[in-house]
Amino acid sequence: MNAMDVETWIEAFAAAFNAADADGVAALFADGECYWRDLVAVSWNLVTVEGRAGVADLVRAQAAKIGPITITGTVPAASTAAGQIEGWYNFETSVLRGKGYVRLRDGLAWTLLTAAQELIGFEEPGGRRRPEGAVHKPLKNRRTWTDEREEIAATLGHSVQPYCLIVGAGQGGLALGARMKRIGVPTLIVDSLPKVGDSWRSRYRSLCLHDPVWIDHLPYLPFPDHWPVYTPKDKMGDWLEAYAMIMELDIWTSTICRKASWDERDRRWTVIVERGGETITLKPHQLVLATGLSGIKQVPAIPGAESFQGIQFHSSDHPGAEQFGGKRCIVIGANNSAHDIAEDLWENEADVTMIQRSPTTVIKASSLRVLQEKGYYSEAAVEAGLKTDDADLLVNSMPFRAREPADRANCRAIQLWDKAFYERLAASGFQFDFGEDETAIGGKYMRRASGYYIDVGASDLIADGEIRVRHGGVERIERNAVVLTTGESLPADVIVYATGYGPMNGWAEMLISKEVADKIGQCWGLGSGTAMDPGPWEGELRNMWKPTAQDGLWFHGGNLVQSRFHSLHLALQIKARMEGVATPMFHPPTIERPPLTA
Numbered sequence: 001m002n003a004m005d006v007e008t009w010i011e012a013f014a015a016a017f018n019a020a021d022a023d024g025v026a027a028l029f030a031d032g033e034c035y036w037r038d039l040v041a042v043s044w045n046l047v048t049v050e051g052r053a054g055v056a057d058l059v060r061a062q063a064a065k066i067g068p069i070t071i072t073g074t075v076p077a078a079s080t081a082a083g084q085i086e087g088w089y090n091f092e093t094s095v096l097r098g099k100g101y102v103r104l105r106d107g108l109a110w111t112l113l114t115a116a117q118e119l120i121g122f123e124e125p126g127g128r129r130r131p132e133g134a135v136h137k138p139l140k141n142r143r144t145w146t147d148e149r150e151e152i153a154a155t156l157g158h159s160v161q162p163y164c165l166i167v168g169a170g171q172g173g174l175a176l177g178a179r180m181k182r183i184g185v186p187t188l189i190v191d192s193l194p195k196v197g198d199s200w201r202s203r204y205r206s207l208c209l210h211d212p213v214w215i216d217h218l219p220y221l222p223f224p225d226h227w228p229v230y231t232p233k234d235k236m237g238d239w240l241e242a243y244a245m246i247m248e249l250d251i252w253t254s255t256i257c258r259k260a261s262w263d264e265r266d267r268r269w270t271v272i273v274e275r276g277g278e279t280i281t282l283k284p285h286q287l288v289l290a291t292g293l294s295g296i297k298q299v300p301a302i303p304g305a306e307s308f309q310g311i312q313f314h315s316s317d318h319p320g321a322e323q324f325g326g327k328r329c330i331v332i333g334a335n336n337s338a339h340d341i342a343e344d345l346w347e348n349e350a351d352v353t354m355i356q357r358s359p360t361t362v363i364k365a366s367s368l369r370v371l372q373e374k375g376y377y378s379e380a381a382v383e384a385g386l387k388t389d390d391a392d393l394l395v396n397s398m399p400f401r402a403r404e405p406a407d408r409a410n411c412r413a414i415q416l417w418d419k420a421f422y423e424r425l426a427a428s429g430f431q432f433d434f435g436e437d438e439t440a441i442g443g444k445y446m447r448r449a450s451g452y453y454i455d456v457g458a459s460d461l462i463a464d465g466e467i468r469v470r471h472g473g474v475e476r477i478e479r480n481a482v483v484l485t486t487g488e489s490l491p492a493d494v495i496v497y498a499t500g501y502g503p504m505n506g507w508a509e510m511l512i513s514k515e516v517a518d519k520i521g522q523c524w525g526l527g528s529g530t531a532m533d534p535g536p537w538e539g540e541l542r543n544m545w546k547p548t549a550q551d552g553l554w555f556h557g558g559n560l561v562q563s564r565f566h567s568l569h570l571a572l573q574i575k576a577r578m579e580g581v582a583t584p585m586f587h588p589p590t591i592e593r594p595p596l597t598a
């Protein structure tokens with residue numbers, strides 16, 4: 001029954017699409033709230049259209065350019081809501097294979113996902129396509145795997161130019177690099193740090209991933225099943241280093257990307273990098289900035305900071321608190337890093353005061369875990385046979401706007417479970433919120449990637465008065481004190497600026513030019529019109545993993561799940577360009593985006 005219904009619907013959808021019947025396709029969607037999320041397959045972009053008008057708009061723009069969609073199979077899925085029928089389907093266009101998921105209500109689509117999976121003729125060499133690895137016959141001048149790896153190391157970036165250059169060998173650059181390797185895009189990754197994995201190793205000593213293991217796998221190579229739920233940061237660094245080696249990624253470490261400029265005539269970048277004292281010019285066609293969502297440190301200019309006699313540093317430079325026992329430490333900021341560092345300082349017998357300027361969304365890690373254990377990334381899901389790639393598609397089949405009610409429901413459930421905790425926290429004077437519309441961390445992460453704390457213990461220390469909190473701004477810094485706008489003077493030996501990071505397009509300004517950064521506009525954020533995420537509504541993360549207003553320039557990053565999932569979409573877009581596959585884009589990026597924010 002379910003199979004028939006999903007099958008009937010998707011066949012009707014394909015028939016109307018293939019007839020370029022925009023109104024016919026739209027009529028298959030619910031009248032009112034409905035969404036079509038397309039990841040590359042139809043739009044050669046990452047887009048979500050909303051309402052029947054949005055659906056018709058997408059069909060009108062793309063149907064003739066994409067050509068017929070053929071449905072190659074359907075698989076029903078268990079309903080996740082009463083009265084809802086849902087299921088998977090596979091499809092092909094003339095150039096790619098895709099996978100999708102549809103949720104039907106009263107026979108009409110509430111949500112539809114169309115997601116590209118592979119380019120026809122450029123399939124990855126996995127499974128039955130895996131290479132032989134050996135030549136079982138006598139060969140003069142036999143070339144071994146090592147010979148081939150050494151040749152690439154000697155030539156790539158010198159006599160052979162990479163088609164794609166990825167700046168940044170964090171999890172983002174590595175996940176994308178692995179996809180590129182498999183799909184056959186000659187790619188060089190550069191990173192300023194000495195060893196792959198150092199971006200995690202160099203973070204504060206006490207840090208463990210905040211997300212549990214089921215959500216954190218990199219593409220192709222999942223963590224073994226004895227891996228701890230929350231990975232310690234150095235273990236993560238080692239995993240990344242091993243991953244780069246196993247996936248045979250071509251990486252130059254200790255290499256700083258200094259400058260990049262686009263040559264419109266050659267349609268190539270000129271990228272200046274410094275490696276081992278040598279200045280090298282690279283000429284890739286595609287440039288990916290995987291330089292980190294939390295990249296450029298933001299340190300406020302506070303009068304008198306230069307006169308401070310103690311130690312002061314940005315949270316990303318926190319050396320570990322062992323040396324600060326007995327010291328009076330002021331942590332400026334009240335989000336995740338501020339809490340983690342304050343807890344680390346407390347554990348090492350420091351005297352800690354946190355300065356909070358605006359409310360923080362605080363959710364206990366243990367409560368998130370309760371929710372996660374019921375979700376697609378959990379041991380229960382693994383036991384039920386759900387593969388990570390399918391979990392990714394299921395989660396991403398839900399458009400951002402449609403996630404908000406569930407985020408709110410979860411947030412309200414957590415407020416009830418943890419009522420006593422929040423009462424204690426409120427009594428301590430700590431200011432917290434659940435986001436402007438109670439979408440809590442889910443909302444804040446996608447909109448601004450800041451403003452929250454996943455509580456792993458520091459909130460109890462605040463509630464118990466072990467970590468003191470003061471509110472308001474910092475007016476000035478003196479030789480041995482931090483003076484607040486309230487007039488209070490806090491004696492200080494150490495100041496930690498847990499004041500966050502600049503926007504990702506700051507990387508474009510730093511490495512390319514202000515003009516290009518302005519042309520691209522803001523990265524990240526959905527256009528929700530909430531704090532730090534100005535409208536208009538876009539429905540997808542701005543400029544991430546999709547074409548930007550600058551030819552040949554891409555942004556990649558985010559948490560592990562985003563790096564894993566969207567690296568496929570970015571790799572497919574780049575491979576298509578390399579192979580000359582037509583990529584007719586729906587809503588090509590324009591310069592009419594919100595201006596670069598500070």
Ligand SMILES: Cc1cc2nc3c(=O)[nH]c(=O)nc-3n(C[C@H](O)[C@H](O)[C@H](O)COP(=O)(O)OP(=O)(O)OC[C@H]3O[C@@H](n4cnc5c(N)ncnc54)[C@H](O)[C@@H]3O)c2cc1C
Nearest residue numbers: 168170171172191192199209210211257291292557559560
């Ligand atoms: C304290 C903290 C905790 C976090 N916890 C989690 C978590 O639990 N789970 C999760 O999924 N995410 C977490 N994140 C968020 C995010 O996943 C990480 O920031 C992650 O490291 C991002 O990976 P990335 O590859 O995008 O960037 P990064 O890891 O920041 O890597 C960027 C790389 O680019 C290099 N680079 C930058 N500029 C240049 C240049 N000009 N030339 C050469 N190289 C350059 C840097 O050296 C760096 O290695 C956390 C972030 C922070 C700050």
